Amino acid sequence: MKLNITRQFLVAVIGIFLLAVVLTAGKLFFQPNVIKFHIPNHLYNQDTIFSCRDYLEKIGAIVTFDEKAQEITIQTGLDSYYLEIKTDSVQGIPIYVDNVYIGKTPVKKRLSAGKYVVVAKNSGHVSSIRYLTLKPEIASVKQIILPVDQKNYEGFLDEIILFGYKPIRVMDYYNHAPITKKTIVLRHDVDVSAEDALAMAKIEHLRGVKSTYYFRWCTADPEVLKEVRALGHEVGLHYETLADYSLQYHLKSAQDITSDVKQELRRRLKTEIVHFRQQYGEIYTIASHGAKENIRLGVTNYQAIMAGENPYDYNIIGTAYGPITQHFTYMSDSGGIWEPFPYPKLESNAGPFYILIHPIHWASGLSR
Template structure:
């Protein structure tokens, strides 16, 4: 019952936390942190980066309304960040605004999970055997987004889905393919060791009542030199319509998964 209440509170009752997000931006600024997008930090990693760095990554799983509010706060404070959009949250106009401000807009991909659900695949070996087809689909989607955006995409980030967890096949396995990366011009996947080994602490936001894991950014700022802060709009402000739509979609997809025949 407590778990259900916490989920309902997080999705429908939680007050806006945007003031808290702005407080993080201010504290980082006051402590001398350069606040960068993933792309900028990755490209500077082998040079002499600023003494203190806060790398901002936003995964736009849902809730474009709150994503725009986060962007407005960052613009007010001169902060650069990366916004990764799923196919279902693509907003090319907004993505162009992000790029024009010096931040990064790119792709939050999930072709592996999407393919598994579409074809009702129930075993990891069967899914991995279809990777050549899935890579082709990824390349088509990637190129389409870059063409519509009007600029190349340098970094991408894997999205996590219940299908990935059930099959124990993560989306970014798809990019364990040098040829695919070269074909698309991908410099970095957000979970690459080439990026993360330069990070002292990787903090992700979480739903109520946890909020942050493994530590609060307020505690890490001033203590850790290089911080990567992953956030999701849905964790910072409730959006009844979008949350209801996403919850309904998740229930329908899981029911279809459970009732499908094994492949």
């Protein structure tokens, strides 16, 4: 009880201090003003800071924090919008605005006009993202509801089967499988754990679902690949040839990827495919991996190597990117965040779909 009283006292003291700063700034709420100041270390915590922020935002200020510098910035006199953020199925979900944590739902945040990325990120579940543009014609108070997927992978599969969709492998598309509005190309990038992929493959097999699993060299466990293939799934190479080359030769930018470099990358990828096939069995398609080096360079492995290439020159029938994506509505759980959130589109029969799912983002709900 004593701790609670002390905490409330600190909140009140800081609130009064901030209000005093605001009021002494002179006409602060009638013309644009910015105040920035440091908060002592022993007072800087989420309980005190968030309480003060909520108080100031209620009276029209825009408050931002720099946690590293332990600084608070207060802006007033701007057109602003009071954003109320909730989640659909359950509250208490952490919310981030432009990668800054603002609290758990339901949460309110005052923002100025502009563009924002709002993310509901629930550990252990696949969450969602919203690209938000606040314009002068928008009401000063705006409410958004972000969906959060509480289902485990079994629940997700049962949902798409209930909707009447038929998942196929990437290789099935290139082998001219019939495509209807009820078709889903179901793909998995195995970035971290082969065991998670195997657990997911078994769940699909029990439901008569076949999909494609792309393994990196570092996740390609021969016994797992053998078992995944035996369950009827496609196995392919998740190649990162450009990223590996960049780390080896210290490429500085996309301009370093010359035509000669591209030719070398293509030669290397052809060799990789041969070696992968020798070690792990037949493969028919490949998928580009998005490594940190690709993000730094601003160029994907596909763009640097396979764009415009004939897959048959690599002794494969196709790739997971390129022309195939033009024929489907693409959805992905990259980063553990659905983009876009799939269920409204699935329910509205807006297929066919191409869905990329990473086993690592569903690991907490996979039965082994």
